[in-house]
Amino acid sequence: MPPRSKVATLPAEVKAWLDQALAENNFSDYEALSAELTERGFAISKSALHRYGQNFEERLSALKMASEQARAVVAAAPDEEGAVNEALMRLVQEHLFKLLMTDRDQIDLPKVAKAVAELGKASIAQKKWQAEVRAKAEAAASEVEKIAKKGGLDAETVAEIRREILGVAR
Known part of the structure; x- marks a missing residue:
């Protein structure tokens, strides 16, 4: 097994500085960065x-790239029902489960447990939000239906308006 990277052994604040300096x-x-690290007491070659x-x-x-693609997907297909978020949560759940099944000795169990707990909270919040959106849409559709009937619209037009509000396919 190769030796651990010297960069990986840097203190967090020095590594954060290095990451920022690399990006900037x-x-x-790399010669200047190596010299700066040497001045700070860390001998790492260029x-x-x-x-x-x-x-x-x-x-x-x-x-x-992933961020740009995500923005493009959201712009092209807005996700008002949270389907993309739900799919992402399921994907993360699947990967965490695989990780637990394959690398039990090499994982940080408290971190995985925290990730699972956070994922559970996110899932519950997602379901609650979806239920609220559905309830608001249903209330709006019912209100429009009442108004439309008073205005003399026929049943077919009222049904069409209701389908549009609820997002029901024809």
């Missing part, structure tokens, strides 16, 4: 920084 410098000038920087840049790029 557009993942370049090659080691470059290896870390490449990996970090790839992860950051993937995260930016």
